[in-house]
Amino acid sequence: MNRFAALLDRLAYEPGRNNKLRLLEAYFRDVGDPDRGYALAALTGALSFKHAKPGLIRDLIMERADPVLFALSYDYVGDLSETVALMWPKVGANYNESFPGYPPPQPSPASAFARRRASADKRGEGAERSRELTANSNSSIKDTAAAHATLSVPSPLVGQGGGYRGLDASEKARSDNLHNSPPSPTLTEVVTTLRTLGKTELPRQLARWLDELDETGRWALLKLVTGAMRIGISARLAKTAAANFGAKDPHEVELIWPGLSPPYTDLFAWLEGRGDKPVNLDPAPFRPVMLAHAIEDADFAALDPADYVAEWKWDGIRVQAVAGRDALDHLQVRLYSRTGEDITNGFPDLVPSLHLPGAIDGELLVVRDGRVQSFNVLQQRLNRKVVSPKLIKEFPMHLRAYDLLADGDNDLRELSFAERREKLEAFVSKLDDSRIDLSPTISFESWESLRDARADPSGAGAGEDAEAVEGVMLKRRDAPYLPGRPKGQWWKWKRDPHIIDAVLMYAQRGHGKRSSFYSDYTFGVWTASEDGEQLVPVGKAYFGFTDDELLQIDRFVRRNTTEKFGPVRHVVHEPHQGLVLEVAFEGLQRSTRHKSGIAMRFPRINRLRWDKPPRDADRLETLEKLLNQDAAEKLATSGSH
């Protein structure tokens, strides 16, 4: 458990993807089965046990700590699990006892002299006790002791005073005591015990483990049992690390993943070259998806329009809808996200529609009365813990299909896109379900005519669905279905983003490589207030600029700071003084979290407008107008419901 805790601890602070992978690979190398498998399960969200509620954790600490000290500590730390992990008392200690080894001084109003005598006597016992602790300690204590022995303190440093010098021995016992004498539980023990543990036994078991672990171990344990890992690791990243560890392609791991289960000993045997590749017996497996490159103006010169098929690029959720027959001949249906995460439970209304074995690549959309809704509408259907009948009725799910990877038992991925498209058309018509339709192709003669279609989707065939179109896709007719982002096969040509000119207001340091740069920018637009014209923040962006532009902004921030709040700098933003940023974004939403009441989707810095004085930057009204257009359209559609 402690090694796993050290991994989580390090991952939680590491911002870089490649460095996270290195840490994970080192862990898989250093740690044997089955611990590393359970770690992989924990990181991919594959563990299932009843999670402990925060109330339970609070009760545990309240039985063991002074309530005033707990309140002060919690207030300082701000996180319940962390507070409890840090202040959990050492074994045998009780809060109304002072330090083990030092008994509490007498509360009686005895004279200072008598008290001194008494505690000096007791100190003798304390020293005894610490020697005992040292004697039956584990290896890390020996290390410390050895360091002690080899250490030579230069003589001029040694105190010449006659003061009491008893803390040295007890200090050792004290710090060593943090590595408690009973062996700490392994990750495997924790996971397997939690699976079978009854609800009433949980508090006692948890307390026992907390007694046995160190600070980081306790923190990791509490994260695990409360189900709140949140350390910035996706399931995909953890699987990629496992693949790297065995020098395999991550897609291979992704392919067999649905057939595997914790602690993945067969997977690790294969990764280490000790065993055969596990066979995916999953009747409805995930297949790694094919992705597109963003097309640049310069790319078109080398491309022949005749080689490509164009489709609308839908602003929904990329999904792989798979159905297959299991050993009992029952149809199993699964929906996977583009990273291979199983999201079936979020969309039960779509499952019955997938009644034929096959694997469709397509887009999840909300369709009301035959009309595709914008991403803002779809978003209200996402990430719900409970999918209520009301939600299903108000936000009916739809699958717009654009590729077919398997038809029954036949893998179609080696076929060309044109051939797969034919099979897809046949498959969709055989499904004959109103929730599943084909993503139409766009006919075009030249890149110019496609550019026109992209500028006006509703006039070019998308009709009322144009609101959910965010550009066009180009797919080579002869391209097989290749995992990843192969060059030159699929292109995305996004609609031009919205653009506004905003004023830089605050800047914050970045992370990792960017920690010496002010690379996170909060920007605002003008609005009228009681105090006259003022800037109101409308968003935050931390990419879009070049390295050179980053240096320029960083220099500007450092030279024009008016106030500092910790890592945040308040940058000058007056009508005549300040930096105007051209900000590109994909859409707007109402938000109660921002003062302006508006949140931007995917904002990034498009250009630096050194030429523009801040007073000429955009106004909040411009954004509101844009937002109201969206809202009016939405109202019209839901009103007709």
Next chain:
Amino acid sequence: MRPQDILIPTPAGLCCKPGNFHIDPVRPVERAVITHGHSDHARAGHGAVLATRETLDIMRLRYGENFAGSTQAIRYGEEIRLGDVRIKLHPAGHVLGSAQIAVSCRDTCIVASGDYKDVRDPTCAPFEAVTCDVFITEATFGLPVFRHGNAAGEVKKLLASVALFPERAHLVGAYSLGKAQRVIALIREAGYDAPIFLHGAMEKITRYYEAQGIPLGELRPVRGTKKADLAGIITLAPPSATSDIWTRRFPDPVTAFASGWMRVRARARQGGIELPLVISDHADWDGLTATIAATGAGEIWVTHGQEDALVHWCQTQGLAARPLDLVGYGDEEESEMPAEGEYT
């Protein structure tokens, strides 16, 4: 004699009227007794300064020859009469030369401990618990969430990272006086013998430690070293420098910070730290409470830090306790938190 007739908090710092001196005064005074060389405790401009030889040397290094009107060095254990009181210095285990000051007047003894830690430090004399009637304790880490654990284990964490990322530079933020040298000494104890690089701001003080007979292995200045040559090595720098443009000379640096504050995740994240190392030169909660008990003092005065929690704890132990409300301490460390680097 009442303790407050011996020592009393004043705006200039703790004042001993019967001895006519201040302890660690924050304003210029006629006579000062200084516990240790950190800038919030040892300031320039006093008339006469009494301190350990090491503390006086450190003040000289930092402020120049004329930092005080006159100086007098005192050894640990040596007793000196000042007016109506006797004072005696005992090792505080905080940094090189750090001392607790025992002030006795007739049959009452008060110990002003300054900053202290009760755990092992290869670079300074070990802490001594001094029996007294009133113990004045710091409370920098005066909350039960602060338990510093084993410093050697934290250094192991650092070395494991150096081994795992040989192409990256490891930048360890550490206070220039005391922490930096202790971290270097711990790294050496862990068996790492490659050269360790230093930020210019800590060269002088580190060389002084070496001159005092503390072996720190091969040390080199970062200045003048090529970027590629800084890969796979450990560099120590003042915390403020680890998020400064100064770091751009390092290849993909891993930013570490050696401090007791690193125990709390939010603190580490706030400073953009990737590798927090819980290594402190102050006593942790268990150290504070154990030390208070060990002095046998019936009355505890609590200063700079989380006074409330420690005062509360003392009271639950039946000890008279009160916060001293001294201002101006803890500044050196706060200002060395990696919040801001200046661009010039």
